[in-house]
Amino acid sequence: MASILDSVPDGMIVIDETGKIVAFSRAAEALFGYTAAEIIGRNVRELMAGRDESNHDQYIQNYLQTGERRIIGIGRVVTARKADGTLFTMDLKIGEAKIGEHWLFTAFVRDLTEQRKAEMRMREMQ
Numbered sequence: 542m543a544s545i546l547d548s549v550p551d552g553m554i555v556i557d558e559t560g561k562i563v564a565f566s567r568a569a570e571a572l573f574g575y576t577a578a579e580i581i582g583r584n585v586r587e588l589m590a591g592r593d594e595s596n597h598d599q600y601i602q603n604y605l606q607t608g609e610r611r612i613i614g615i616g617r618v619v620t621a622r623k624a625d626g627t628l629f630t631m632d633l634k635i636g637e638a639k640i641g642e643h644w645l646f647t648a649f650v651r652d653l654t655e656q657r658k659a660e661m662r663m664r665e666m667q
């Protein structure tokens with residue numbers, strides 16, 4: 542599992558249904574500035590800020606109770622938080638897998654900071 546994760550170019554983060562991080566790829570380490578060893582076992586909330594950080598456990602609970610997908614299979618651009626507190630714009634895609642009675646959620650994440658800057662420069666040039 543760990544070596545597969547390390548070969549993925551985008552950051553990949555796996556959580557359980559309580560939001561606890563169970564896997565964190567090498568690209569995710571580079572993106573967030575946490576090592577897998579320090580972040581595994583902590584809640585994925587620590588990678589976000591503000592209202593999302595406060596409500597993320599509830600977002601997962603809502604999904605488990607209603608089955609209503611807000612990001613799974615759709616994707617979303619969100620604001621994420623690095624270990625040093627820096628906020629950045631990130632593309633978030635989430636997949637799900639049911640293992641026995643339990644769910645695992647797998648996220649692919651990509652830093653959009655450079656893309657955003659390029660878009661701004663393009664706009665200024667027009």
Ligand code: HEM
Pocket residue numbers: 554555556585588589590593597600601604609610611612613619620621622633635646647648
């Ligand atoms: C739902 C934010 C990372 C798993 C959500 C929602 C938001 C959100 C806004 C939906 C709220 C709604 O519209 O009701 C964020 C932010 C992240 C982040 C800002 C930045 C780090 C992750 C990661 C995972 C994850 C890394 C999994 C590995 C989920 C799940 C749901 C959810 C399972 C519920 C299912 C769904 O809405 O489709 N999150 N999230 N999130 N998130 Fe996150």
